Amino acid sequence: MLSFLNKQEKGWVGIDIGSSSVKLVALSKRGKNLALDSYSVVPLPASAVIDSSVQDVGQVSEAIEKAVKLCSSSLKNAVTAVPSSAVISKKIELSSAFTEFELEDQIKLEADRFIPYPLDEVALDFEVLGPVENSTAEMNEIMLVACRRDDVEQREDAINGAGLKCEVVDVDRFSIERAYPLVLAEAATGSELVGLVDIGASTLTLNVFKNGEIVYNREQAFGGNDLSNVIHQQSGMPIAEVEHQLRSGELSEEILQTLVIPFRSTVSQQVSRALQFFYSSGPHNELSKLYLLGGTATIGGLADQLQAEVGVITETANPFVSMAVDSKINPSRLERDAPTLVKACGLALRCFEQ
Numbered sequence: 314m315l316s317f318l319n320k321q322e323k324g325w326v327g328i329d330i331g332s333s334s335v336k337l338v339a340l341s342k343r344g345k346n347l348a349l350d351s352y353s354v355v356p357l358p359a360s361a362v363i364d365s366s367v368q369d370v371g372q373v374s375e376a377i378e379k380a381v382k383l384c385s386s387s388l389k390n391a392v393t394a395v396p397s398s399a400v401i402s403k404k405i406e407l408s409s410a411f412t413e414f415e416l417e418d419q420i421k422l423e424a425d426r427f428i429p430y431p432l433d434e435v436a437l438d439f440e441v442l443g444p445v446e447n448s449t450a451e452m453n454e455i456m457l458v459a460c461r462r463d464d465v466e467q468r469e470d471a472i473n474g475a476g477l478k479c480e481v482v483d484v485d486r487f488s489i490e491r492a493y494p495l496v497l498a499e500a501a502t503g504s505e506l507v508g509l510v511d512i513g514a515s516t517l518t519l520n521v522f523k524n525g526e527i528v529y530n531r532e533q534a535f536g537g538n539d540l541s542n543v544i545h546q547q548s549g550m551p552i553a554e555v556e557h558q559l560r561s562g563e564l565s566e567e568i569l570q571t572l573v574i575p576f577r578s579t580v581s582q583q584v585s586r587a588l589q590f591f592y593s594s595g596p597h598n599e600l601s602k603l604y605l606l607g608g609t610a611t612i613g614g615l616a617d618q619l620q621a622e623v624g625v626i627t628e629t630a631n632p633f634v635s636m637a638v639d640s641k642i643n644p645s646r647l648e649r650d651a652p653t654l655v656k657a658c659g660l661a662l663r664c665f666e667q
């Protein structure tokens with residue numbers, strides 16, 4: 314076999330900075346085959362990230378440094394993302410005759426019109442999507458993406474402060490789109506609608522896909538923090554210990570029966586609510602399938618309960634099923650953590666797109 318066909322491409326580390334923890338995923342590629350080399354999840358203090366915004370760069374940096382050590386990854390380059398809710402994106406049409414410099418100036422002019430902050434506080438990016446179909450003049454369709462410079466810089470600083478080099482700050486929804494084909498157990502047909510619902514510590518996000526692209530995205534302020542707080546109040550255990558026991562499955566049978574299992578119904582109601590918002594947003598077909606992502610989605614039996622209550626086939630997401638997995642990774646721990654790693658996985662995939 315020709316050796317270059319089997320050459321291993323090392324990637325960038327995908328870093329998902331959530332409100333409760335930092336998730337790090339390192340992938341590599343041999344030919345077309347992806348491999349999971351390592352991953353880690355490191356809890357964050359409650360004050361580090363609030364409402365998807367980095368409040369304490371130092372605390373986030375420390376967690377990333379710890380996550381890198383746990384992975385014993387030699388990778389030095391990283392990619393992270395700002396939340397979709399912090400981003401304004403808009404498709405515009407501009408003449409294809411502009412040079413690159415002219416295009417940048419035009420884009421700044423356009424951006425100034427619809428962004429509600431002074432442009433010097435804004436990080437701006439764009440992608441030329443291609444010629445506008447059926448247009449008489451030579452026009453290109455351009456996706457313009459803007460967010461507050463602070464949101465980008467705090468994440469970059471946290472990563473660079475941990476000794477890595479932040480190569481790209483992406484947008485959440487693009488990372489989920491990238492990971493989507495890996496999450497699908499079987500390919501969806503062009504017209505099928507598939508939902509991916511991410512239930513984290515403080516936010517529930519419903520993404521609906523059609524033809525591999527997100528056609529609907531909405532966040533709700535809800536997550537596993539509600540459960541952790543109740544367990545903390547009722548048992549007196551410190552929050553960090555509650556979080557540890559939730560993840561490792563060490564909670565007592567009494568807490569499981571009296572607090573965790575009833576919370577499953579609360580989660581189910583919140584997902585139903587998210588679906589109702591989606592169905593009432595336009596004349597949509599029913600979803601053909603629903604995948605659960607995020608730490609709160611790992612509550613035992615949630616997929617079955619949701620399937621029964623909302624009437625849509627529901628599965629817990631695992632983007633690693635068709636990947637080679639490094640022998641150092643514990644398979645049962647990976648199965649438990651996989652739904653929380655979807656975003657970090659989509660971020661790690663970013664560098665193979667270059």
Ligand SMILES: Nc1ncnc2c1ncn2[C@@H]1O[C@H](COP(=O)(O)OP(=O)(O)OP(=O)(O)O)[C@@H](O)[C@H]1O
Pocket residue numbers: 330331332333334365512513514515516517536537538540541556559560562606607608609610611612613653
């Ligand atoms: N087995 C479990 N049962 C119930 N809840 C769990 C379990 N494992 C983790 N969780 C909860 O999942 C949440 C963490 O999930 P995740 O890592 O996806 O959140 P995050 O990305 O940090 O938050 P967000 O996306 O909202 O900013 C915590 O609230 C934690 O208590």
Ligand SMILES: [Mg+2]
Pocket residue numbers: 331332513514607
């Ligand atoms: Mg999250």
